[in-house]
Amino acid sequence: MSGGNSYLNERKYFIGGFFALIAIIYIIRLFYIQVIDDKYKLDAQSNAFRYLTEYPVRGYIFDRNGKLLVFNEASYDLMVIPREVKGCDTMALCETLEISKADFFKRIKKACQHPNSPRKQSIFEKQLSPQVYAALQEKIYRFNGFFVQKRTIRKYPKPIAAHLMGYVSEVTKEKAEKDPYYKEGDYIGQSGIERSYEEALRGRKGVQIAITDVHNKIVGRYMDGKYDTLAIPGKPLYSSIDAVLQEYGEKLMKGKRGAIVAIEPQTGEILSLISSPSYDPNLLVGGKERAKNFAMLYADTLNVPLFNRALQAMYPPGSIFKLIDALIGQNEGVLHPGTSYPCARGYPPMGGKPKCHPHGPVDLKGSVAQSCNSYYSYVFRSIVDQSKFKNFTEGYNYWREQVMSFGPGRNLGTDLPYDKPGNVPSEKYYNKVFGKNGWRSNTIVSLGIGQAELTLVPLQMANVVATIANKGFYYTPHCIKGVGKEKYLDPKFKEKHYVNVTNQAFYDVVIDGMQYCLDGGTAYHSRVKDIVICGKTGTAQNPHGKDHAVFLAFAPRDNPKIAIACLVENAGFGGTWSAPIVTLMIEKYLKGKTDRPELEKRMLEADLISGKTSTVIEAH
């Protein structure tokens, strides 16, 4: 086609000309940078640079009252560039470090192998002790190829909030390969706040370019430091944690397995987050010691101290779930403040199952205070069996959707890593267990009282009670309320999330019942004189052993300041262990002290793990 098309044939000159033009531009540019411009010439004396990394200080973390939760300490690593180790006084070095010559060569070899390289710096000895560091400083000129690198490691003024803070450790090989910021031996936040706020906390490494002579001595700075970068320190984090409350809660939970989560309902800020048994976060800092202690904690399979129960342990909620039932029931118009149902120490239509404890006849308010199982079996079935649904499964899915709007069954999107979603069983799951059409509302009636496959993590429990305190909405729980000096808060934490029940009147009835729970209901023994606390007990059936005690509450009733959930594993009834702990926490937070010193003492001393408990108050 173009053979005869002279118009197009001319284009070959344009194309060829264009190719040549670009080549000529490049050659001119090369002439400029290679011949004319001296900027890129190096000092004839120097033949190499050395890059001295300056590690920034990791950001501090403060509690809500400005108390320091974590700061840094200096630490020194001995680095090596193997190909520059020539004429090094090996014997003296081995003596200083107290290592054998064989060990010395083993380490050099390791520094040469992938992913290290003979030409790159690698760590020879981590975290020198002050004595060794001092001794090294004097002799370092004799150790060609070695130099000392300053870093910082974490230090916690009080041994609290280990799970919240998380820990910092050496970056994994995979991560270092993927993320160009990290080099082998760098530290990175591995869990907790240290992980989720890693980028803010770490700051930015700085680099000094030093010029070295043939003898590997630093003789100056490249272009007078024009291309050096200063390390940018990590940003401070202002957390919403109340260190006093956190410490108090950890003391109360000592000797017990379980978790406490306290939230400020008006903001969604986490006041404390306790997982017990815990550990001293100072155990997991630095290199050598960290590895040893981590292995030790990891090996404790009985207490699993590294496991963050507050975010990861999925427990059946037990009776606290009745609060959600009561709200959804009212919202659907199948439950009214005056509704009452029969209870014959159990749910009559199913032959007395689920069972119930003895109590007088109850209306809605009383059913919350007395935690009647039969009542909520009726409520549950009246919701899912409404005539407006085409079939039962539609009703079930509708109920599930309502429940999930309160948080169960999904990740809340908090700023702490690794939280579990809990579980609200799906239609698919029951079809698998019972066969399609093989299940009805009576089959799964125990869901109504928070048992069966239903599970929540403690954080979700606290979020439910915060939602009730707010009468219909919550802020995503978060434990950092400001990043950096400007106190930046991610806008997603300022967003109100409405649950599917928003009518204030429905909440008022339920809250009445929760108040009565302490005034004359299942948590009567934990009432506090001058604070109006609204709470709900729960006893989560545990197929593996003694039931878990659950209690959640908020206070004061008007303008709530704290919403809190507590779960103590294998402690039996919720009113016995969890309610006292929760009410003590509330007192501590609102008043700063407790009026019930004996109760406090008993709670602090109780050791449920090894079985040494003082007199147990049995109460219903």
Added chain:
Amino acid sequence: MNARNQNSLFYGVDRVSIMLYVIMVLLGWLNIYAAVYSEEHKSIFDMSQKYGKQLIWISGAAIIAFSVLIIDANFFTVFSYAFYGVLILANIAVRFLGREVKGSHSWFRFGDFGIQPAEFLKFAVSLALAKFLSNQQILINQQFRLRLKDLIKNYKNTFIALLIIFVPLVLVKKLQDETGLAIVFVAFVIVLYREGLSVTFLIIGMLAAILFVVSLVVSNISAIIISLAVLAAFSFVFIPRNKRNIITVSIIFSLACGVVLGTNFVYQKLEPHQKDRIDVLLGKKTDLKGVGYNVNQAKIAIGSGGLTGKGYLQGTQTKYDFVPEQETDFIFCTVGEEWGFLGSTFVIFLQLFLILRVVFLAERQRSSYSRIYGYGVASVLFFHLAVNIGMTIGLMPVIGIPLPFFSYGGSSLWSFTILLFIFLKLDANRLLILR
């Protein structure tokens, strides 16, 4: 020519091209040796080192070159689309079957060696494009019209041609996350231009590119004002008086705004490291320890070479690992440091000479298939040359693409070899067959 010569493998094969090819491959190998050189592994034949492995790749390339010359040229013309199809499939498969290397999914690995199928897409696209465009019925439209009816009728083939080019681009970028390997396909626009793509398209493309850069450098508002001024001038010159109406002008104006806003949108979507590379190129950032590191080190290495260079194996900058990727994408630094301005210029001339030689050969073809394929070869080689050397001297953003025949790596060497030798085979047959 007598019969014996006609049967020879090299009968009619362009000697100049082969000579240039051999010189460059050997120079490349010597430079890889210099770049990776260490005293512990002095032998250039040490197979544990990259220069040793490159020798294996070079031997492979020689076998491939001979094979291509032995195969009947019709094999390539007949199976053009098949090559294209198979390589497209291979490039999809690598996403799922290949091993992840540093976050990219472009490698099939066999022990110590790896193959990037995306490299081989280059010749497949050249073949497919040549096959499609050489069809006598297919014309790339040369006029520029704005009416929708004309667009569909007249530009159908242009669109298909563009599709042949941009499907691999999107595929490689999206599935394998290899910007460098993907962006190469833009080079084929040069082929379309040779075959009749309207200059107006190119002008629009160029204006869009200028707007793109302008809106990166200045704020949005200023960009729009500048573009208004440019467009006013443009409209005045190019749009005939009778078509200068409000609709045309507003269409052009909204397109311009679209580019400006689109640029910002795309820029925001870029990965942080890609943003940084652009910022460094535009001079908005001068952080030489962070993102400008590679470029600055490359410039120091090249700049320190001076007029005549430091001599073979005497380079300190490249030898002491200051330049990253110095044996692959930054191999030109070794040339610049050790051979100086003279050596660098020599290498650029070698490359340019081969490219222009291919253009010259392409133009002497009687069959349009061979000509189009030849332009594909020249465009691809040119694009690699321009981007690769451009980035080492700070005229282009850092995009990981190899310098043809010089950079370490089997996939690229083999792919360039196949690309070039298919053309040489077609050229050798030019007198025999009219395709």
